[in-house]
Amino acid sequence: MNILFAASEAVPVAKTGGLADVAGSLPKALGPLGADVRVIMPFYGEITSCQKEQFRLIGSFNIRLGWREQYCGLLEAVIDGIHYYVIDNEFYFKRGYLYGYEDEAERFVFFCVAVMESLSYLNFKPDIIHCHDWQTGLIPFLLRTRYRDDPAWEGVRSLFTIHNLKYQGVFSQDVLRDLLGIGPEFFTPEGLEFFGGGSCMKAALLYADKLTTVSNTYAQEIQGRAYGEKLDGVLRKRATDLSGIINGIDAISFDPMQDPEIAFPYRDSLAKKRLNKLALQRELGLPESEETPVLGLVSRLVEQKGLDLLEAIMEPLLSDRLQLVVLGTGETRYEDMLRAAMEKHPLNIAAHFGFDDGLARRIYAGSDMYLMPSQFEPCGLSQLIALQYRSVPIVRETGGLKDTVRPFNEVTGEGNGFCFSRYDAGDLLDTIRRAVTLYENQELWNQITGNAAKEDYSWNRSARSYMRLYRELASQRRERG
Structure with a gap:
């Protein structure tokens, strides 16, 4: 089974928080279960020069966003046994920080479209694209609209994981319409419209084939008003497609018996x-x-x-x-x-x-x-x-x-x-x-x-849960194909 992870960060390439830990460590746990998992993410300026030297260019093309036409480079490296693809555009990603810029909408619309265009240049055809948080939220939307008849994406199913519902990627409708080249018919209360703006998170909740979040309790909490961040109605409608799978940790990296950063190695002493x-x-x-x-x-x-x-x-x-x-x-x-x-x-x-x-x-x-x-x-x-x-x-x-x-x-x-x-x-x-x-x-x-x-805090159990979900999605692909 081939799985492509789309994420805005992943260890050890770039990290600001827990999303990077998940995107970098879960693929390692899925490999022994029969999945070829590869990660695609932006090529940030803060990536270390040592890591940058490992990447090689495998393709380049231009992407049109509204009136703009931007260069996109696609690079590949194998790091810690995992294939990483990175989207290169210095204008968008060669900056001091990963996030927090006024043109955030343009940066991550570019990234989502670049992911869609990249598949034609990869020697890898995913069965499933697994998207993480709002920065990749437009990928399921694009898969079901602009790229629905693209041979490169034929039969690919989408899974979207909510890591934190509070951060939704809400921008002006005019900005999103311009960048995506779509009309106002997509910005209805039943569509991408969100309190006058447009929501990248909502796009994923509506268009992804399956939804997950990172714990069972949170999956229930976000279907209510207290934790639903005004998307609880959408989540209730998709309740049968939503599941909670708890995160794990990289038990090899976080092993107090082997951790080089601590003075006295130990386990249970x-x-x-x-x-x-x-x-x-x-x-x-x-x-x-x-x-x-x-x-x-x-x-x-x-x-x-x-x-x-x-x-x-x-x-x-x-x-x-x-x-x-x-x-x-x-x-x-x-x-x-x-x-x-x-x-x-x-x-x-x-x-x-x-x-x-x-x-x-x-x-x-x-x-x-x-x-x-x-x-x-x-x-x-x-x-x-x-x-x-x-x-x-x-x-x-x-x-x-x-x-x-x-x-x-x-x-x-x-x-x-x-x-x-x-x-x-x-x-x-x-x-x-x-x-x-x-x-x-x-x-x-x-x-x-x-x-x-006595407990196992690694990815072992959760990776098996993801594999069951991937197989369910893949079987739906075969039935529809």
Whole structure:
């Protein structure tokens, strides 16, 4: 079975978030199950020169967007055993960052059309094109409209994965009509129209053959008003085509026994894990103590991640006997909040602003508990990495957090973390304090981390779920063909 992943980012080529982890690691898990999975993405300026040297040009052509005609180069490389194709256009992609530009509509309409045109130049015919998030949302639309009679795309089925429904690629109808060369008949309430604009996400929800999102709970949540981001009606209509498949992690990369970034390799030894805690405390200038519980947080510093709850409890939290270690970047108000907390409580909190993969891994290895009090969380990868490193998650029960973290029950001994359900600062503080209390009971803490050790956080189970879905789509192709 041949699968083409279309994504705006994928590790190890380019990354800003969890989407890149999925697009880069899921293909590796699908290969042993009988799938030839290849990835197509933009050729960004921030890709390292070492990686750029691995790509070779396999085709070039021009693409017309409205009145513009733009060059498109198609390059190929095999990295970590996976075929990567990249779309090259320096005007759109040779920039300082992956996202956040005023011409975002034009950049990713170009990318979607370039993907469609590229198939004629590939020595690869997919059975299924698997599209990820709004940046690729127009591909299912193009497949069912402009390219429906293109021999290169004959019989290809589409799957679209929602990684975060909040980000939808909504632009002016006039801009999208001009770029796509389509008429107003497509911009009706039953079509691409979205509160006066046009939505790339909605295009995918309407035109893809099947839809997935990244956890079972999130698949249910987004069909209601609270989490549906004004697309819940569309999702309810497509409920029979929507499934939730939880993400996994690259268990080879995130293996504390093999991780070169941490000082003391370990797997289930809490004694060695605490040596990593001492090393982390030393690195960040905190008092070194095996007994002091360390709470880790590696995240974008934005409201979605529950930073407002943390802000509300910062004073009582740091008055307790614990340490808080934070790595991330985001909204100025939260960075300023953390700086003020460090100034007032230098022995209890250390925050580093930016992205540092090595430090992130040392926080997973050195923290006793890991904090994710999210407003919503489609899946979340951090709690899975934390569990892999035996850092016990403290989470709000939403989306993938609810599906992967089970509250510890002192009576039955079941559970791998601590959970609260209401989005409430007091409930968060109470949950943290319960975790700290149980941390002081070595026998119970060993039981919690032992429960985490029994589970598989890799892509193995989820990859099998994707393969079942691919086979279902492929069988529909044969029936229609």
